[in-house]
Amino acid sequence: MYRTILWTSAAVAGLLTTALAPAQPQAEEQGVASVDSTATQRYATLEKALSGATLVGNFTVTGQEKTQLVAERYELKGVKHVEGELWLFQARIHYGEHDVTLPLTLPIRWAGDTPVICVDRLGIPGLGVYTARVMIYADHYAGFWSSADHGGHLFGIVEKAEKD
Numbered sequence: 001m002y003r004t005i006l007w008t009s010a011a012v013a014g015l016l017t018t019a020l021a022p023a024q025p026q027a028e029e030q031g032v033a034s035v036d037s038t039a040t041q042r043y044a045t046l047e048k049a050l051s052g053a054t055l056v057g058n059f060t061v062t063g064q065e066k067t068q069l070v071a072e073r074y075e076l077k078g079v080k081h082v083e084g085e086l087w088l089f090q091a092r093i094h095y096g097e098h099d100v101t102l103p104l105t106l107p108i109r110w111a112g113d114t115p116v117i118c119v120d121r122l123g124i125p126g127l128g129v130y131t132a133r134v135m136i137y138a139d140h141y142a143g144f145w146s147s148a149d150h151g152g153h154l155f156g157i158v159e160k161a162e163k164d
Contacts (some may be wrong), residue, residue, distance in 0.1 A: 043081040046108075046115055046136075049158070050079040050089075055141055057156015070096060072154065077080065085109055085118075093127065100126045111135070117143075 053076050058069035072095040080088045085107040092101040102125060108115045117134040124130060134143035134154065142155040 024157070039142065042110070047081060049075050049160075050136075052076065052078075052161040054159045054161070055156055055158055057141065057154060059145065059154040060152040061150055062152045063150070093124075096157055098127055100124075102126075 016113075027049050055072075055074040055076070057072055058144045059072050060067050060069060073093075075092040075094070077090040077092070078088075079090075083104065084086050086105055087108050089106055091097070091104055104122075104124065106122075109118050110116070113124060115136050117132065117136070119132050122130050128147050130145055130147050131151075132143060132145040132154075134141055134145075136158065139158045139160075140156070141158060143153070145151055145154055
């Protein structure tokens with residue numbers, strides 16, 4: 001009798017497993033579609049938030065005797081997702097005596113819902129080679145930067161252009 005119950009239970013479990021197996025890929029596919037939809041929405045939100053915006057803030061240089069804030073300004077004419085982690089920034093970069101306008105293709109990685117610009121030894125014409133991690137959240141940005149022989153912190157606000 002116990003053998004009959006055991007065999008019957010095993011058969012029922014096998015049938016349920018077989019019956020439910022085809023449903024799993026569909027659930028996984030729906031999950032992938034949901035993730036793709038979320039990513040598309042996230043990308044559109046970031047493009048809208050940064051295109052036409054100006055990042056206005058300061059940076060520091062680590063190791064200076066007296067920490068001094070230096071003004072910086074990044075005018076973003078347009079920001080567009082290209083593919084994968086790559087984004088095209090049409091930017092005017094202004095800090096110290098530097099003032100250049102150029103297109104930059106930058107990788108953005110996501111920490112949950114927060115975009116992080118991640119560059120490693122990126123050459124920027126007229127400015128130098130930089131490594132940086134810059135987080136953008138709500139109407140603020142903050143991060144770390146370094147060049148060949150120095151680095152520091154940067155932070156500020158994201159100002160959206162006034163609509164006419």
